[in-house]
Structure formats: structure tokens, C-alpha cells
Amino acid sequence: MRLQNVNAVITGATSGIGQAVASRFRREGANLLLTGRRLHLPDKDPEDVYLPGDLNDETFVSELAARAADHLGEVEVVVLCHGHQASSPLQDTSYDDARDVLHSxxxxxxxxxxxxxxxxxASGTSMVCVSSRLAMVGMPNQTLYSAxxxxxxxLARGAAIEWAPHDIRVNVVAPGLTATPVIEASFQRRPDPAAYRRTREDSIPIGRLATPEEIADAVLFLAGPESSYITGAVLPVDGGYTAF
Structure with missing residues (x-):
């Protein structure tokens, strides 16, 4: 119960890493305000508050903050798990698609x-942004996502410095390839899903994909008191991928 009675807001909470973070925080005793694009939360706990919407819309984000103020009061943890991955050659990427990736x-x-x-x-707040290993390495067809x-x-490093006097810590978890529903579905679209999975696993020093729960463990560490003197840091959770 490391987050007993801690007020937390988690974005992208309807699937994948965000859903795993919400589940882990719930077990650790946090009070949760969750958001995502889906109309309903798959495993919503009766104590959770869920507000569906589009985080690209500032009006909705303002509404989310107002709901957080009403339901939670102070917010001690914010986890940004939302995002949108698009894959295409740079020269074939439309401006609208590029804008969507950058906005999302x-x-x-x-x-x-x-x-x-x-x-x-007043006692301090931790913000944890979920980025990607591709923020630190280049990969064909992922240029806009990497950017x-x-x-x-x-953004997180700048905010960490700007908000340090307010006792707000801002850190980043950079996951490697993770066995989320989106990734699993992308494997299944390949002519030989099993062979493609082996190829991807062979590119990872540890030799396998991460589980969403393993990423959630790293988020929990940066959100909790054990990391109280850490801010502006990037924690790769990628099986050694970026250590090459």
C-alpha cells in the first residue's frame, strides 16, 4: 500500500500500459481519476472516477482538471500514459498525420x-510521462513518433527544472517494445506472426518483450516516495535496447 490515500490522475487508462498502471496504483491504495478515449473503462473499480475524452482538446483538459479539483482536491501523482503511434516513411507522411502524432x-x-x-x-507532486525507447534512437518509418x-x-526535463521550486518532480519512463494489445495486433497482421515476433525479440538484449506490468512497476517507483530526490530523469525500461 505504498500509495495509500494518494490522489492520482492517470491518462490513457483504458488499455495497455495505462491500464496496467491504473491496476497497480489501485492495489497500492491510490485514489484514482482516470481518463481515456473509450466511452467506458473496461475494469473500472467502483471507487474510481473515469472521464472519457480527447486530450487534444483544451476545453476537455480544463474539464478534467476541474473534475480532479472537485473529486480529489490536491493531486499528488499525475501519470501521462496516453499517446498515438503511427508508422510511415517520412516522405509519405502527410502534414495532417504528422500534426496528429505531435498533438497526441x-x-x-x-x-x-x-x-x-x-x-x-503542498506536500509535493510527482508527474511521470511515458515516452518510448524510440525517443532516443532512430528507426525507419517511426521518425514523427520518435520526434x-x-x-x-x-518537455518533462524543462518542467522538472521550472517546477522544482514548487516541489513538483517530473520524470520519464521510456518503455521498450511492450506486449500491449496494439503491439500484439500489429504482430498478427504480419504474414508469419510468430517469425516476426522472434525477429523483434532477437533485437532486444534480454530477448523478450516487456509486459505492461513491468512498465507499471517503473512508473510506480518514479511516482512514489522511493524516488523523492529524482527529477528530470529518463528511466529506460527496454530490456537493454538503448544500451547498444
């Missing part, structure tokens, strides 16, 4: 941080 992964995070910052607890997730790291 970077500018929406800016909006959440901006509107929730005034709710920071957006790299921008998220820069």
Missing part, C-alpha cells in the same frame, strides 16, 4: 501538465 503524444501532454500543475499538493516522444522528454 506531445502537445496533449503539455495541456495536461499545464492544467493539473495548479492542483499540485514526438523525444519532445516529451524535453
Amino acid at each position: 503524444n506531445l502537445l496533449s501532454a503539455f495541456l495536461v501538465m499545464k492544467h493539473l500543475m495548479p492542483l499540485a499538493a 514526438a516522444k523525444g519532445g516529451l522528454i524535453a
Whole structure:
């Protein structure tokens, strides 16, 4: 119960890493306000508050902050798990698609941080942004996604310095390839899913994909008191991928 009675807001909570973070925080005793694009939360606990909406819309983000103020009062943890991955060659990417990737992964995070910052607890607040290993390495067909997730790291580091006097810590978890429903579905679209999975696993020093729960463990560490002197940090959770 490391987060007993801690007030937490988690974005992207309807699937994958965000859902795993919400489940882990719930077991650790946190009071949760969750948001995502889906109309309903798959495993909502009766004590949770869920507000569906689009984080690219500042009006909705303002509404989310107002709901947090009403339901939680002070917010001690904010976890930004939302995002949108798109894959295409740079020269074939339309401006509209590029804008969507940047909005969904970077500018929406800016909006959440901006509107929730005034709710920071007097005792200190931890913000954890979920970025990607691709924020630190290049990969064909992932250029815009890498740029957006790299921008998220820069945003978090800048906020960490700017908000340190307010006792707000801002850190980043950078997951490697993780066995989320989106990734599993992408494998199944390949002509030989099993062979493609083996190829991807072979690119990871540890030799397998991460589980969403393993990423949630890293988020919990940066959200909790054990990391009280850490801010502006990027924690790769990628099986050694970025250590090459």
C-alpha cells in the first residue's frame, strides 16, 4: 500500500500500459481519476472516477482538471500514459498525420501538465510521462513518433527544472517494445506472426518483450516516495535496447 490515500490522475487508462498502471496504483491504495478515449473503462473499480475524452482538446483538459479539483482536491501523482503511434516513411507522411502524432503524444501532454500543475499538493507532486525507447534512437518509418516522444522528454526535463521550486518532480519512463494489445495486433497482421515476433525479440538484449506490468512497476517507483530526490530523469525500461 505504498500509495495509500494518494490522489492520482492517470491518462490513457483504458488499455495497455495505462491500464496496467491504473491496476497497480489501485492495489497500492491510490485514489484514482482516470481518463481515456473509450466511452467506458473496461475494469473500472467502483471507487474510481473515469472521464472519457480527447486530450487534444483544451476545453476537455480544463474539464478534467476541474473534475480532479472537485473529486480529489490536491493531486499528488499525475501519470501521462496516453499517446498515438503511427508508422510511415517520412516522405509519405502527410502534414495532417504528422500534426496528429505531435498533438497526441506531445502537445496533449503539455495541456495536461499545464492544467493539473495548479492542483499540485503542498506536500509535493510527482508527474511521470511515458515516452518510448524510440525517443532516443532512430528507426525507419517511426521518425514523427520518435520526434514526438523525444519532445516529451524535453518537455518533462524543462518542467522538472521550472517546477522544482514548487516541489513538483517530473520524470520519464521510456518503455521498450511492450506486449500491449496494439503491439500484439500489429504482430498478427504480419504474414508469419510468430517469425516476426522472434525477429523483434532477437533485437532486444534480454530477448523478450516487456509486459505492461513491468512498465507499471517503473512508473510506480518514479511516482512514489522511493524516488523523492529524482527529477528530470529518463528511466529506460527496454530490456537493454538503448544500451547498444
